[in-house]
Each structure stands twice: as C-alpha cells, then as structure tokens.
Amino acid sequence: MRIDQEKCIACRRCNYYCTMNAIHLEEIPHLPGKVSSVVDEEECVECGACKRADVCPVDAIYEQTTTWPRTVRSNFSNPLVEHKETKIPGRGTEEMKTNDVTGRFKRGYAGISVEMGRPGTGARLSDLEKVAMAIAKVGVDFESKNPLTGLMVDKKRGKLSEEVLQEKVLSAIIEFVTPLEKVRLVLKAIKEASKKIETVFSLDLVCLPDEEGHIPTLPMAKQEGFIYRINGKTNLGLGRPKALEVE
Amino acid sequence: MTHTLHRRGDFESLREDFPMLAMSAKGINDIGSAKKMRKFFQIILKYEIVNFGDMKTGNKFTTDINSIMDSMKDSSIVHAVFKDKDELKRCIEELKKEDLGISIVVSGLFDEVDECCRETGIKWNITEYSLGIHGKLDRLPDEDFLEFSTMCGHGMVAADLAKKMILDLKKKRISYREAAEELAKQCCCGIFNPYRAEKLLRKACAHWCLFES
Numbered sequence: 419m420r421i422d423q424e425k426c427i428a429c430r431r432c433n434y435y436c437t438m439n440a441i442h443l444e445e446i447p448h449l450p451g452k453v454s455s456v457v458d459e460e461e462c463v464e465c466g467a468c469k470r471a472d473v474c475p476v477d478a479i480y481e482q483t484t485t486w487p488r489t490v491r492s493n494f495s496n497p498l499v500e501h502k503e504t505k506i507p508g509r510g511t512e513e514m515k516t517n518d519v520t521g522r523f524k525r526g527y528a529g530i531s532v533e534m535g536r537p538g539t540g541a542r543l544s545d546l547e548k549v550a551m552a553i554a555k556v557g558v559d560f561e562s563k564n565p566l567t568g569l570m571v572d573k574k575r576g577k578l579s580e581e582v583l584q585e586k587v588l589s590a591i592i593e594f595v596t597p598l599e600k601v602r603l604v605l606k607a608i609k610e611a612s613k614k615i616e617t618v619f620s621l622d623l624v625c626l627p628d629e630e631g632h633i634p635t636l637p638m639a640k641q642e643g644f645i646y647r648i649n650g651k652t653n654l655g656l657g658r659p660k661a662l663e664v665e
Numbered sequence: 666m667t668h669t670l671h672r673r674g675d676f677e678s679l680r681e682d683f684p685m686l687a688m689s690a691k692g693i694n695d696i697g698s699a700k701k702m703r704k705f706f707q708i709i710l711k712y713e714i715v716n717f718g719d720m721k722t723g724n725k726f727t728t729d730i731n732s733i734m735d736s737m738k739d740s741s742i743v744h745a746v747f748k749d750k751d752e753l754k755r756c757i758e759e760l761k762k763e764d765l766g767i768s769i770v771v772s773g774l775f776d777e778v779d780e781c782c783r784e785t786g787i788k789w790n791i792t793e794y795s796l797g798i799h800g801k802l803d804r805l806p807d808e809d810f811l812e813f814s815t816m817c818g819h820g821m822v823a824a825d826l827a828k829k830m831i832l833d834l835k836k837k838r839i840s841y842r843e844a845a846e847e848l849a850k851q852c853c854c855g856i857f858n859p860y861r862a863e864k865l866l867r868k869a870c871a872h873w874c875l876f877e878s
C-alpha cells in the first residue's frame with residue numbers, strides 16, 4: 419500500500435488502522451515543509467486494511483501494482499484475495515470445517531496447523547521456513563492444498579523458495595496431518611523451533627474423538643507442556659452427504 | 666483458515682461469544698449450495714445475532730442484508746455471532762430440523778457448545794483446539810488488546826485501533842457503541858463480536874491510562 423504524499427494532510431487517521439503499525443508521519447525530503455503519513459514498505463504486508471477502513475479524508479491511500487515475490491504479501495494477508503490453489507480467500511484450507519463431508523481427518527490421525535505471525539505480529543517467510551523445516555525432520559506431509567505448501571521448493575524438507583524468504587505476511591499456516599504416534603514428536607519440534615524465531619504463532623490441534631468420546635491428542639499435548647484453551651471450534655456434523663457415504 | 670479459533674478472553678467474557686459459520690465442501694456438495702446458504706442466512710436472521718457477514722460482501726456494519734443475500738454464491742462462507750447460548754441452541758435446533766446439508770461450525774466455550782449439541786440431539790463431528798500462542802511473546806500487545814484483535818481471525822482489527830478507540834472514549838469523542846462498531850467494521854467476515862467489544866472497552870477504559878502520541 420502507498421500514500422500519495424502530495425495529497426496527504428497528515429491527519430494520522432489511517433495510522434491506527436494499520437495491522438502492522440507500519441504507517442508513520444515523516445517529513446518529505448522532496449516536498450520542503452511537508453509532513454505526510456508514509457507506509458514502511460518493508461513492514462507493510464499489503465493486507466489492504468488501511469484502504470478498506472475508508473478513513474482518509476483526501477483519498478490518498480492506494481494499492482500499488484506489485485510483482486513477484488512481493489505479490490506473496492497480499493495473497494496471504496488480504497482476506498479478500500482468493501488463492502488460486504484453494505479457491506478460498508485467506509490463508510488456509512477448508513480443514514475441519516467441512517470434515518463431516520470430506521472425511522479429511524481420520525481416526526488415528528491428528529491435524530496440526532501452525533499459524534505463523536498470528537496474532538498481529540506478522541511473519542517473515544524465513545521464520546516460517548525455520549518452523550516448517552523443524553517439523554519436516556519428524557517426517558510429515560504438508561497439506562498440498564494449503565497455499566504455503568505451494569511456495570515450498572522441497573516439500574520433504576519444508577524448504578521455501580529463496581525468492582520469498584524476506585517477504586512478510588500477516589499470517590501463513592503450516593498445515594499437515596500426522597499419525598497419532600508422531601504427535602508428541604511434532605509438538606516437541608515445534609516447541610524447539612519457537613525459540614529460534616522473531617515472531618509468534620498460534621497453534622491448532624484437530625482430532626476426531628475416539629470410540630469413548632475422548633480426544634486422544636489432548637493428553638499428548640499436555641505431556642509436551644501445551645495447555646489447550648477452553649474455547650475452540652466444533653463441526654456440528656450437519657453436512658451431507660456424510661463423509662462415509664462419499665468414500 | 667481457522668479464523669474463529671484463538672479468541673482470547675476469560676470464561677465470563679467468552680460465555681457471550683459464539684461465532685457460527687456455514688460452508689460447502691469444494692468438489693463434493695458445493696454445486697448449487699448458494700440456495701442453501703441463502704436459507705441458512707434467512708434462518709440465522711430470525712435469532713438475536715450481534716454480527717453477520719459474508720467475507721466477500723461485508724458484515725452487519727459495512728453492508729446490508731439484501732446485498733449479502735443477493736451476492737450469495739456456491740463458494741460463499743456465511744457467518745453469524747451469537748451472544749446468548751440459549752439463542753444459539755434454538756438456532757441449532759432449527760438448522761438440524763431444516764437439514765440443509767451444508768457444514769456448520771460453531772466456535773466458543775467447548776462445554777457450552779457441547780451442551781447445545783446434547784440438548785438438541787446433535788452428535789458433533791470433530792473439534793479443533795487452540796494450543797495458545799508461542800514464539801517471541803514479548804512482541805505481543807497486552808492481553809487486554811489481544812481480546813479485541815483476536816476477534817478477527819484474519820488480523821484486520823489492529824491493537825492500535827483498539828487503543829485509539831479507548832483514547833477517543835476517554836476524551837468523549839465517541840460512544841461505546843460507536844467504538845465497538847468501528848472495530849467490528851474492520852473484520853470483513855462479520856465474526857467480530859461488538860457486544861462483547863463494548864463490554865471490553867468499558868473495562869479497558871477503567872484500567873488503562875493512554876496518551877495521544
């Protein structure tokens with residue numbers, strides 16, 4: 419995103435709407451005496467929130483044309499941009515939301531998502547690669563429909579294209595399904611990797627209940643020192659045809 | 666896309682926060698699902714919901730019901746936010762009866778959602794848990810501001826904007842409702858809970874001393 423410095427009246431209204439705190443007032447060298455809001459393009463993730471907020475009284479905010487690899491930023495950060503891989507706007511996949519129909523998660527397996535940069539800090543893809551490579555060492559198959567997997571040049575190692583490593587996104591999701599036997603190893607790897615990054619991530623765990631109605635992954639998470647929250651998501655199972663019928 | 670997961674807050678606050686979404690599965694039951702989405706939207710509007718929306722069209726505070734209804738597509742993901750568990754339960758009951766065949770996900774306190782399912786005779790399919798936030802935690806804003814920003818899973822509600830609203834409230838430039846709705850406007854999907862935000866703003870105004878920079 420950019421701000422037309424000649425139009426800007428330095429009211430600062432847009433500054434507060436920036437999800438990355440990347441808009442600041444600056445003196446403009448080529449316009450003596452002029453102060454303007456300026457987007458720090460290194461930190462801007464092209465989410466479009468400043469423009470959509472529609473608070474600029476002089477319509478000075480605009481979206482510049484971006485080229486690869488900077489296009490990665492809006493693809494992952496602007497919720498209105500639809501990924502060509504998933505046909506879904508946003509960063510991830512349908513995951514558990516349609517599991518009643520897709521049967522994506524089977525008994526004996528767990529789904530894990532590492533939402534890099536969430537909440538509110540954003541993430542360089544170099545940090546994302548560190549976590550993905552640490553997880554890959556345990557031996558997982560990254561979700562092929564997740565747009566992030568499409569940026570991996572070596573999916574077995576979790577290695578991303580060199581071209582994108584310095585790009586920053588609001589959030590991107592490392593997503594995979596793993597057998598229950600590997601859950602503790604994966605969580606251990608994630609915990610280790612969390613010490614080596616310059617950002618934060620939110621961690622998700624998906625699992626079908628066992629025959630007694632217990633979630634087998636919760637004790638595993640606890641054993642690895644992860645505390646699960648009291649609120650989360652429940653798929654009500656109202657989708658049709660049922661996954662078993664699809665199979 | 667786990668955008669209704671990871672909402673921060675304590676038990677009392679989360680008791681008034683139940684986002685619901687409906688979507689079809691690509692390649693399985695998506696063809697022709699726009700009609701079912703419209704029906705879903707008609708159903709949820711009968712109940713007391715504090716926000717609603719379809720990401721591509723807008724939310725309760727940026728668009729209107731007819732625009733959302735008219736823009737419904739097979740790929741639409743429709744959202745609503747309930748603040749009351751009993752209202753949620755009644756809506757789930759009707760959705761079960763209508764048997765639309767699209768996937769419906771409810772977020773919120775597991776015990777409360779589970780109770781709604783049991784009392785309406787629903788055997789839920791799968792749950793997703795949040796294992797919290799990790800990494801360089803000193804980069805996070807204070808927990809009080811995270812409660813606002815995590816109500817938009819796409820991160821469109823900046824912690825700085827919540828601070829600005831608190832500052833404007835203290836200076837009496839804006840009402841609590843206006844501040845909560847300004848925050849809600851930024852969340853395209855309509856999963857931000859302005860009812861809860863208003864309560865959080867009142868609490869934050871009492872606790873925080875902020876200065877205009």
